[in-house]
Amino acid sequence: MINRFYDSEGCPICCPFCCSKKIDDSIQSIDGGVISEIQYNCSRCKDIIGYWAYGYYDPYFKKQFDCTIFSMRYWKLFFIRLEFHIWRKHQCLKKLTKSPEELYEEKSNRNESR
Ligand SMILES: [Zn+2]
Numbered sequence: 514m515i516n517r518f519y520d521s522e523g524c525p526i527c528c529p530f531c532c533s534k535k536i537d538d539s540i541q542s543i544d545g546g547v548i549s550e551i552q553y554n555c556s557r558c559k560d561i562i563g564y565w566a567y568g569y570y571d572p573y574f575k576k577q578f579d580c581t582i583f584s585m586r587y588w589k590l591f592f593i594r595l596e597f598h599i600w601r602k603h604q605c606l607k608k609l610t611k612s613p614e615e616l617y618e619e620k621s622n623r624n625e626s627r
Pocket residue numbers: 528529530531532533555556557558559560
């Protein structure tokens with residue numbers, strides 16, 4: 514989980530604006546018979562709260578440029594996206610920085626718990 518609005522994939526759990534858990538999805542684009550883009554809207558305030566394209570979620574999306582930088586909405590989404598990208602980078606780094614010893618230890622711990 515990135516924060517209380519988005520899970521670890523970036524899929525919206527609840528609306529960051531009104532906290533509603535009712536989310537509508539709508540297909541935006543189909544590529545060769547396969548769904549390639551899905552947009553997630555809050556069903557209460559109708560705001561776009563998520564976007565999925567080609568296998569990945571991004572809590573921040575095209576709609577960003579529709580709102581002015583002076584609006585609260587812009588900055589709220591800006592920080593959600595920042596948080597998401599930092600989180601994702603952190604996950605990648607964690608995987609890369611594991612030493613063979615650490616990996617071995619993890620493996621033996623797993624065997625012990627069985
Ligand atoms: Zn909402």
